[in-house]
Amino acid sequence: MRFFKQLILLPALLLAFSFTAEAQIAVKGETVYTMAGQPISNGVVLIKDGKIERVGSGINIPSNYEVYEAKVVTPGFIDAHSVVGLAGHLNVDADQDQLETSNPIQPELRAIDAYNAQEALVGFLRDHGVTTIHTGHGPGALISGQTMIIKTTGETVDDNLIEPSKMLAFTLGNNLSRAFSKPGTRAKGIAMLRQELIKAQAYLKKRNGDEDYSKDLGMEALADLLEGKKTALVTVHKANDIMSAIRLQEEFDFPMILDGVAEAYMIIDEIKAGGYPVIIHPSMIRPGGDAKNASMETAGKLYEAGIPIAFQSGYEGYVPKTRVIHYEAGVAAANGLGKDNALKVLTIDAAKILGIDNRVGSLERGKDADLVMFNGDPLEYITNVTGVIINGEKVK
C-alpha cells in the first residue's frame, strides 16, 4: 500500500517541482507601482526563476509565460514589526510564544526557535498582500528577545528566511507585563538595562581579547548590539520615555529604531537629530495607556520632517491577533501622509529601514519577484487583493 502511494506521489511531486522551479510569469497591470520611479501605465512585469526579469510598458510577453492581469500591481508589502508566527490565531497558551515572562531581560531568546511558518495568521497576512514580515518577540519585557525577517510563505522557518536575527525587542514605559516583579517604575527599568549593558561592554572586551571566557547567550546578543551587528527595536510611546530611549542609545551607542512612539509628534526635532528611523504604531491603535495621545496624523508629520518611517501590524493582545498594514496605511494616507507616500512606506521605505532593499521593496530587474495584484486602489477598504506572488510563485 505504501509503495502504491509513493508511485502516485512521485510524478505529482516532480510535476509540482518543475512548475515552481521554472515558472515564468508575466503580470500586466493598468497601473504598476514599481517604487523605482513613476508608476507605469499599462505596465508588464516579467518574472523568471523567482526573480524580476523586466519591468516596463510595451514589453512583448513570450508565449511560454503564464499571464495574469490586474488593475493595480505593487511590490509585496513589508510588515516592519509583527509577532505573527510566534503569536497564533487561537489565542491560547499553546500558540502564544511572543512574550516569555520568566525574566524581564532575555536577549538570548531567538525568534527562529519559536516561529511557526504554517501558522494561519501568516497566511492571513499573505492573502492581504504582505510578503515579508519582520517578526519575533513582542513588546512587554525590558528585552523580550530577538526578531527575524522572513517571507510569508514556506513550510518551515528555514524555507524563506531572510535574516535569522535582526533586532532585540526592548520595551520602555508602562507597557511591561504585570508578570514581572520588577521593574516597578520607569527609572528602575532604565537602571536595569544600563547595568546589563555595562556588563555587556565588559563581556565584549573579553570576547574581542585573547583570554578565555565562558560563553553567555544573553551577553552574546547584547555584545552583538554594542558592536552594531544587531539593532535595538525600542517600543515606547510617551515623550518622556522616548527621551529615555535616546539617552540610553547615546550612552551605549547602539543602532536603534523607535517603535510605536505615539507622542513622537511632540519631540520630532529630537528624534530627527538622533537619526532614528520610526516604525509607527498602527494608525488605528487603541488610544489608551502610554499611547493615549496617539494620532492618525503622526505618520504624515514624521514623514514630512524627513524621518524614515515604516508601518507595522504590531502586537494585538486579543483576537484577531494581528492587524493588516495597508488598512493602517490607508488611514495615515488620508490624514496627512498622502497615497503615494503611503505606498512607498509600505514597500521600499520599509525595506530600507530593515536593510533588505537589495532583495525586496520595489519592482526592479534582479530583485525577488514579490508582488501584489489589486482590483482597485490598494489602500481603499473596498478594494480586494486578487493575487499574490512570492519568489515568482503564485501563492494566492
Place this chain on the structure above:
Amino acid sequence: MKLLRAVTIANAIMMDIEDRVGTLEKGKDADFIILDGDPFSVYTHIQETWIEGQKVWDRSNEEDKKYATGGYQIYPGTIHTHHGEGGLK
C-alpha cells in the same frame, strides 16, 4: 447604496426608530453628516455632524478635529477619556 442603507435606514428599522431617523425626509429629526467624498472611501473625511438641527462637531475646528484623528487627551484640564476624568487607569 446597499452599504449606505446598512448604516442608516436598515438599522433604524431594526430598532423601530425609522419614524424619526435613518432617512432625510420632511418631518424627521435633522440628524445628518456632511462628507467631502464617497462615504466609504478611506480618503473621505466627515466635515460636520448635525443632530436635531444643531451642529455638534466641525472638522475645521482644531479641537473638534482631534476627536477624529487622536491626540485629544494632551492638555491639562481638557482630559477626556471613556474612563472618565483623569485618564486611563
